[in-house]
Amino acid sequence: MKWTLIFIFLFMITRSVAAMQIEADPRTISSFMDKSLTPALDILQVTTDISADNHLLFRVKTRGEQVNEENNDYVLLQILHEKTYLFLLPLNKTKTEKALVYEGTLDPENHKLSETSGKFTEYNLPAGFTATRTVRGAEFTIPLDWINYAADFNFDAYTIQASTLENTLQIDKVYDQARKGRKEEKRYSAITLLNKICSPKKR
Amino acid sequence: MIQSILQRKYSSTVVALTLLFTQASIEAATVILPRPVPLKAETISHLQQAHPSENKQWQLVVFGFTRCRDICPMSLANLSMLIKAAANEQIKLDGTFVTVDPDRDSEEILSSYTKSFDANIAYLRFEGEELARFKATFGVETVFYTKNVGNMQNYQVDHSTSAFLIDPSGKIRVIFDALEDTVNIAKMFREKREFFKS
Numbered sequence: 001m002k003w004t005l006i007f008i009f010l011f012m013i014t015r016s017v018a019a020m021q022i023e024a025d026p027r028t029i030s031s032f033m034d035k036s037l038t039p040a041l042d043i044l045q046v047t048t049d050i051s052a053d054n055h056l057l058f059r060v061k062t063r064g065e066q067v068n069e070e071n072n073d074y075v076l077l078q079i080l081h082e083k084t085y086l087f088l089l090p091l092n093k094t095k096t097e098k099a100l101v102y103e104g105t106l107d108p109e110n111h112k113l114s115e116t117s118g119k120f121t122e123y124n125l126p127a128g129f130t131a132t133r134t135v136r137g138a139e140f141t142i143p144l145d146w147i148n149y150a151a152d153f154n155f156d157a158y159t160i161q162a163s164t165l166e167n168t169l170q171i172d173k174v175y176d177q178a179r180k181g182r183k184e185e186k187r188y189s190a191i192t193l194l195n196k197i198c199s200p201k202k203r
Numbered sequence: 204m205i206q207s208i209l210q211r212k213y214s215s216t217v218v219a220l221t222l223l224f225t226q227a228s229i230e231a232a233t234v235i236l237p238r239p240v241p242l243k244a245e246t247i248s249h250l251q252q253a254h255p256s257e258n259k260q261w262q263l264v265v266f267g268f269t270r271c272r273d274i275c276p277m278s279l280a281n282l283s284m285l286i287k288a289a290a291n292e293q294i295k296l297d298g299t300f301v302t303v304d305p306d307r308d309s310e311e312i313l314s315s316y317t318k319s320f321d322a323n324i325a326y327l328r329f330e331g332e333e334l335a336r337f338k339a340t341f342g343v344e345t346v347f348y349t350k351n352v353g354n355m356q357n358y359q360v361d362h363s364t365s366a367f368l369i370d371p372s373g374k375i376r377v378i379f380d381a382l383e384d385t386v387n388i389a390k391m392f393r394e395k396r397e398f399f400k401s
Contacts, residue, residue, distance in 0.1 A: 049232060050232035050233075050234050054234065054235055054237065143237070144234065144236055144237050144238065145236075145237040145238035147238075149236075149240040149375075150240075188342075189339070189342055190342075191240065191340075191341065191342035191375075192342030192343075192344065193342070194234055194342065194378055195341065195342035195343060195363050195365045195378060196342075196363065197232050197234070198232055198233065198234055198363075198365045198378045198379055198380050198384075199363040199364040199365035199380045199381075
């Protein structure tokens with residue numbers, strides 16, 4: 001019993017230290033667990049990396065998976081880079097693994113997606129963009145030559161219900177947001193993000 | 204019922220522990236930029252000032268401070284190794300060390316510090332807004348611990364360990380970790396000769 005308490009205490013200390021580090025880290029979003037959501041809709045973490053073929057890679061992790069449910073639920077990666085780009089992949093594992101990409105403009109002071117965010121128009125996907133489902137989540141890759149390194153580059157992830165009509169996207173419901181409950185994130189340039197990905201060690 | 208609750212709690216703990224430890228295991232990466240990042244004229248001019256006698260050279264740029272006990276000396280030792288590796292492949296390469304701590308790093312200290320690693324490593328020292336602009340160009344961030352009016356000598360500086368390989372026309376071509384990825388870069392010198400002709 002005593003050891004259990006010591007373990008829990010140590011775990012809590014470690015967890016809070018890790019959380020502080022991650023909060024200041026532009027490469028990662030550590031998301032709060034939301035028990036009111038079904039596991040497939042609950043985002044736990046978003047990480048960035050460079051893939052073996054030199055692409056910027058985003059990994060979105062959820063608490064569970066959705067199979068055989070007929071709905072319009074998607075996992076969505078939001079990239080804020082001069083405009084707002086939305087990369088969507090159906091959550092239902094039985095649906096085709098076809099990525100949808102939309103672009104739009106949001107209020108510069110409020111990038112949070114909601115049912116009132118308006119419509120987004122289809123974005124012609126340049127070569128090198130991919131989206132694939134993974135165990136409990138999804139991976140998105142973006143070619144590095146798509147990025148303007150002098151501009152800000154921020155990202156977030158959502159689980160949403162959405163409807164598509166011709167070449168527009170309408171968000172019908174937001175289930176979860178990776179940065180939910182966090183204060184407005186600091187803006188980073190794309191070069192800062194790459195710098196951090198290349199050099200995780202500090203002194 | 205109880206078994207189901209326990210099982211759910213066990214799963215949550217496993218997920219939490221997995222996340223805790225995956226966060227700690229983020230690794231470095233080397234980025235070869237398919238679309239090189241052109242530096243501003245001001246930045247190119249500063250880099251040329253660091254090596255006034257050289258022209259049309261490739262450059263390696265790292266950031267640090269001379270009171271750093273382990274990471275910065277390692278970075279500079281690796282930089283020196285890469286300069287020699289490039290020379291072996293007839294690639295003209297110089298190194299530049301940019302201090303993020305100008306309050307303690309004087310010109311004299313920087314000169315003797317960089318020379319102790321390699322005669323081909325120069326230094327750059329900026330202050331205030333000029334340093335902020337130079338750092339921002341490379342996405343470098345720094346955090347000063349316990350630096351205050353009463354303590355201007357014994358403080359620690361937190362900064363990234365990225366190195367930037369810049370081509371002779373002043374474009375960032377590769378970003379890599381100065382501690383972990385030098386072997387990859389030396390291999391590039393040997394195996395990607397065309398890259399260094401571009």
